[in-house]
Amino acid sequence: MESLTSPVAAATAEAPPAPDGPQAAARPRRSGPTVEVTGSPEANNREWVRWVRRVLALVVIVVGWQIGCSTGLIERHQMSSPATVVRTIWDMTRSGELPDAIGISLERAAKGFALGIVTGVVVAVIAGLWRAGEDLLDTPIQVLRTLPWLALIPLFIMWFGIGETPKILLIAIGVFFPIYLNVFAGIRNVDLRLVEAARTFGATRRQLIVDVVLPGAIPQFLVGLRLALSVSWLSLVIAETLNADSGIGYLMNRAREMLQTDVIVVCLVVYGALGLLFDVLVRLLERRSFRWRRGFTGN
Amino acid sequence: MATRLHRELADRTAGPDSLALQVRGLGRAFDGRSVLRGVDLDVRPGEFVALLGASGSGKTTLLRILGGLDIGFSGTIRVPTARSVVFQEPRLLPWKRVWKNVAFGLRDSDARAKARAALDEVGLRQHADVFPATLSGGESQRVALARALVRAPDLLLLDEPFASLDALTRIRMHALVAELWARHDPAVVLVTHDVDEAVLLADRAVVLIDGHLETEVDINLARPRHRGTPGFAAIRQLLLAHLGVDADHDSPPDPPGPPDPHQN
Ligand SMILES: Nc1ncnc2c1ncn2[C@@H]1O[C@H](COP(=O)(O)OP(=O)(O)OP(=O)(O)O)[C@@H](O)[C@H]1O
Ligand SMILES: [Mg+2]
Numbered sequence A: 001m002e003s004l005t006s007p008v009a010a011a012t013a014e015a016p017p018a019p020d021g022p023q024a025a026a027r028p029r030r031s032g033p034t035v036e037v038t039g040s041p042e043a044n045n046r047e048w049v050r051w052v053r054r055v056l057a058l059v060v061i062v063v064g065w066q067i068g069c070s071t072g073l074i075e076r077h078q079m080s081s082p083a084t085v086v087r088t089i090w091d092m093t094r095s096g097e098l099p100d101a102i103g104i105s106l107e108r109a110a111k112g113f114a115l116g117i118v119t120g121v122v123v124a125v126i127a128g129l130w131r132a133g134e135d136l137l138d139t140p141i142q143v144l145r146t147l148p149w150l151a152l153i154p155l156f157i158m159w160f161g162i163g164e165t166p167k168i169l170l171i172a173i174g175v176f177f178p179i180y181l182n183v184f185a186g187i188r189n190v191d192l193r194l195v196e197a198a199r200t201f202g203a204t205r206r207q208l209i210v211d212v213v214l215p216g217a218i219p220q221f222l223v224g225l226r227l228a229l230s231v232s233w234l235s236l237v238i239a240e241t242l243n244a245d246s247g248i249g250y251l252m253n254r255a256r257e258m259l260q261t262d263v264i265v266v267c268l269v270v271y272g273a274l275g276l277l278f279d280v281l282v283r284l285l286e287r288r289s290f291r292w293r294r295g296f297t298g299n
Numbered sequence B: 001m002a003t004r005l006h007r008e009l010a011d012r013t014a015g016p017d018s019l020a021l022q023v024r025g026l027g028r029a030f031d032g033r034s035v036l037r038g039v040d041l042d043v044r045p046g047e048f049v050a051l052l053g054a055s056g057s058g059k060t061t062l063l064r065i066l067g068g069l070d071i072g073f074s075g076t077i078r079v080p081t082a083r084s085v086v087f088q089e090p091r092l093l094p095w096k097r098v099w100k101n102v103a104f105g106l107r108d109s110d111a112r113a114k115a116r117a118a119l120d121e122v123g124l125r126q127h128a129d130v131f132p133a134t135l136s137g138g139e140s141q142r143v144a145l146a147r148a149l150v151r152a153p154d155l156l157l158l159d160e161p162f163a164s165l166d167a168l169t170r171i172r173m174h175a176l177v178a179e180l181w182a183r184h185d186p187a188v189v190l191v192t193h194d195v196d197e198a199v200l201l202a203d204r205a206v207v208l209i210d211g212h213l214e215t216e217v218d219i220n221l222a223r224p225r226h227r228g229t230p231g232f233a234a235i236r237q238l239l240l241a242h243l244g245v246d247a248d249h250d251s252p253p254d255p256p257g258p259p260d261p262h263q264n
Helices: A041-045 A047-070 A082-094 A097-129 A131-145 A149-160 A164-188 A192-200 A205-242 A248-257 A261-289 B002-011 B059-066 B098-103 B111-121 B137-149 B167-184 B195-201 B232-242
Strands: A009-012 A034-037 B021-030 B033-043 B048-053 B074-078 B083-086 B155-159 B187-191 B204-209 B212-218
Touching: A047 A082, A082 A097, A082 A261, A097 A131, A097 A164, A097 A205, A097 A248, A097 A261, A131 A164, A149 A164, A149 A205, A164 A205, A192 A205, A192 B083, A205 A248, A205 A261, A248 A261, B021 B059, B033 B059, B033 B212, B048 B059, B048 B195, B059 B155, B059 B187, B083 B137, B098 B111, B098 B137, B111 B137, B137 B167, B167 B195, B187 B195, B195 B232, B204 B232, B212 B232
Parallel strands: B048 B187, B048 B204, B083 B155, B155 B187
Antiparallel strands: A009 A034, B021 B033, B021 B074, B204 B212
16 A cells, blocks of 8 residues: 655645746646655554553553552442452462353353354345345344344343253354355345356356355454454343353353452453454454455554 | 256267358346347357447446356357356456465366466466465456466456456557467457447457347457557447447547557
8 A cells, every 4th residue: 555644744835936037928826735745665664553552542541540459549348450350360270260260151152153153144145145035034033133133132041041052042043144144245235247257157156155245244243243252242241140150151140249449350351352362363363364455554 | 047057068069161150049047137138149259249338338248158157048158168267357266376266166187377378368477375465467368368367268258358458458458468369269248338449359240239239340450469459540430330339439549550460
């Protein structure tokens, strides 16, 4: 990508030539304001600068938080200081409590996520590739979509009790919709001209799906994937906070009853950190699958 | 309709003196509005035919039917099974490397070698392993040409393949197409609204007016041709007149030097 910003941007307005000058006889030429742009060839190599800026923002927030706690500006029972949080993480890790909870929560999220993605992709491919599939599947899904999926919790508890099943299903349903909608739209947005060209060059039906339609839908799928990640995390928190005897949400609930602010903050930090980690993973995936694409990446 | 097309394909009798393309009484209407009616066209094997016509006259519609992309027509066509198309845009799959685009759909075991040979012919050997997004417009169109040629077509259908290219690149592409056509000897139908292009390349020009082929003009000029070839201007004027352009108001540009076929 070319750099459009420039360290030097000077605007100069040139005066029109004097009427009695050597060009007086020639047709008068207009000249508007001009701008001078200096190229910066290393503009693309400043990745580290951007990283420094990102880290700096985080550091400022944490330092401010610590100062607020140390000076008593923030009361201890309302919010624990970063130092306390780190100590609590250490203690809870040594006792094995935190790793166990994270493991259980991750397992739930992974199961629900996988279930939601597989069903979402399969249904979207069927509805996207075949008219009949669209007619039969898309309408009911569009109707169900308007229902806030978290409102299903009471029904799920009645059906499945309070074990793992309702939690995983809740996550899966939350994940299903963004995946389905995006993959379906992605398939339908594949350039018809490419499909047509592939047909004239003797593509088999399988090739048409695998080499033309599905790759064309991947960008949209990844958008859905990122949405689905935040949705699955959200459903996990809700499911675990409502009823659970293990996992991060359970730790948090118990801490609330015992007024352990630091444990609550630790759980929040863990939720946040894992959410961030997943987002980074999806971005990496995006970058890998998009080596063929040249898109706008911002200034 | 599909069955009729396929039967025609199956019926094709190959032979040196059979036609590469036969169109009889072809008609096509969109929503009751007839775009083509009573189109007849014969193309001999190895013949280069230019299809001229105003914008919206149905050139692309005719070519799509010949390419098997549209079966909603009336009448009959007889086309070779081995035919390929170069569209107005390159239509490369952005997620496949250049050579894979060229080899796409080939069933041969040596598809890769064939694709590389074809890329060599259009002067893009060193671009075989890049993604299409990194190619220039002219390079992309040459890849599209390689993809069409690698199938060894008996009939090559070109739909304004150079319309989006700059004038210099277009001159080089003309030379390239003339050279490849001479070497591979397919029958060619070239859709264009550039009269010069038609006179430079084709054996015969047909003009599509009001949904059918009004005029045929044989172009018996020596090859390789350039704008200064004797007879060039006369044929050009004739075609322009058929297209309804007042030739006096459209004087030919200064004849540039003969296009160099080895330039790349
Ligand atoms: N799928 C379609 N549905 C409806 N009308 C169509 C369709 N395809 C083409 N047409 C109409 O048929 C007419 C001929 O179109 P076509 O694309 O063949 O023109 P053309 O000669 O190739 O023009 P150009 O030189 O601008 O490419 C146009 O009026 C167009 O609107
Ligand atoms: Mg057209």
